[in-house]
Amino acid sequence: MKRISNYIAVLVMTALFLVGCAQSPAPIPDQVLAQTSAQMSDQTSAQTGESQSTAGVQANETELVGSTGPKQFKVSDIPAYSGEAYAAVNGNVPYFETSDFTTESFETYSDLDSLGRCGTAYANVGTDLMPTEKRGSIGKVKPSGWQTIKYDFVDGKYLYNRCHLIGFQLTAENANEKNLITGTRYMNVDGMLPFENMVADYVKETKNHVLYRVTPVFQGNNLIADGVLMEAESVEDAGDGILFCVFVYNVQPGVTIDYVTGSSQRSESAPQETAVPEAGSTAGKKAESSAESKNESKSSTETTYIFNTNTHKFHYPSCSSVSQMNESNKQSFTGSRDEAIAQGYEPCGRCKP
Structure with missing residues (x-):
């Protein structure tokens, strides 16, 4: 009788062991674990409002590493420069997630990386973030790759401007080094400004919010960004008022730029120098x-x-x-x-x- 009881006990234990094995989850691939950890980190950062330490998109990587940036965006999505200041990306539809949308205003700026480069700047623009005081000087800020260079054919003469990732008129951030990159006059005025004005006018007129994100794209260890990805979508009307996703090229017609250091030279296509009286006369x-x-x-x-x-x-x-x-x-x-x-x-x- 004792032998039968022992036998039954062994059978029961074996059955329980087999059931437990059948219900145990399969091993999780390292790649999935890494993605999950990154998502958890993103959620924590979003809740605490902490800025990130990633310098935008590295052009030799496949997608953004920073927690506030568009995870689906790939550098291969950027159209080749064809002479226009900007080009639509992703069908002109932003990479925002459904969970990003809120009617609460906010703004976050990434920490500078080890090379002093800016990362993603992210905001939900509302009238409460807009400036109420005069804009001060930003001359003391020297973004990565900054150089003072003049060309007679460049509008305003100066090749580079201190470009706000999120325009001053939207969030009142002025001399914030986490929000200023070295950008050409062409990128600043012809590329970014029309979109900034569009968003500012919409917010002032409707009192609605616009989810707004600007991500600089650097190649390797370059100090000058190739350009910026600008995304925006009006919140309360689900994009009926504002909706765009564009890449603005950091170029200047007539100038060849060394994106590693920021140095430059007049290209063959540049206009001729303005004629002046002979120096000897x-x-x-x-x-x-x-x-x-x-x-x-x-x-x-x-x-x-x-x-x-x-x-x-x-x-x-x-x-x-x-x-x-x-x-x-x-x-x-x-x-x-x-x-x-x-x-x-x-x-x-x-x-x-």
């Missing part, structure tokens, strides 16, 4: 000396200008254009002419400041 020497003296004085002297935050031009306060300016677009600025230009503004063609 008396008239030439006088004109040259007078022009240099005048330009140096205007460039370095601290002056009060009026910024038009819509057209991104700056004027003397006495300029007739100032009286015609919408009050909501008018902003006073005191500083040098160079500082005004470095902040992304160009001189008025009428009063010629």
Whole structure:
């Protein structure tokens, strides 16, 4: 009898062991574990509001590594530059997840990486984030790859601007080093500004929110970004008011840029230099000396200008254009002419400041 009981006990234990094995989960691949860990990290960061330490997208990687960036975005999605300031990506539809949408305003900026490069800047733009004070100077910020370079054929002369990833008019972030990259005048004015103005006008008119994300794309250890991915979608009307996903190229027509260091040179396609009197002539020497003296004085002297935050031009306060300016677009600025230009503004063609 005892032998039978032992036998039954063995059978029961064996059966329980087999059932337990059948219900045990299969081993999880390392890749899936890594993805899950990254997602958990993303959720934690989103809840705590901590900024990230990833410098946008590395162009030699397949997708963004930063927690605030578009996980589905791949560098291969970017169309080759064809002469336009920007191109639609992903059918002009942002890479936002359903869980990203909220009617609460927020803004987050990535920590600079070991090379001093910016990462993704992310915000849900509402009227409560927009500036209520005058814009100050950003001249002390030196983004990665920053160089002061002039070309006579570049609008405003300066090749590079300190480009806000999220425009000042949207979140009032000005001299924030986590929100400023070295960008060409062309990228800043022809590429990014039209989209920033579009979002700002929409938010002011509707009082709605716009989910807005800008991700710089760097290649390898380059200090200058190839460009930025700009995404935006209006929240309350599910994208009926604002919806875009574009890559803005960090290029300047007529200039060849070394993206590793930020140095540059005039390309063969650049316009010819502006003609000036021969340096050897008396008239030439006088004109040259007078022009240099005048330009140096205007460039370095601290002056009060009026910024038009819509057209991104700056004027003397006495300029007739100032009286015609919408009050909501008018902003006073005191500083040098160079500082005004470095902040992304160009001189008025009428009063010629």
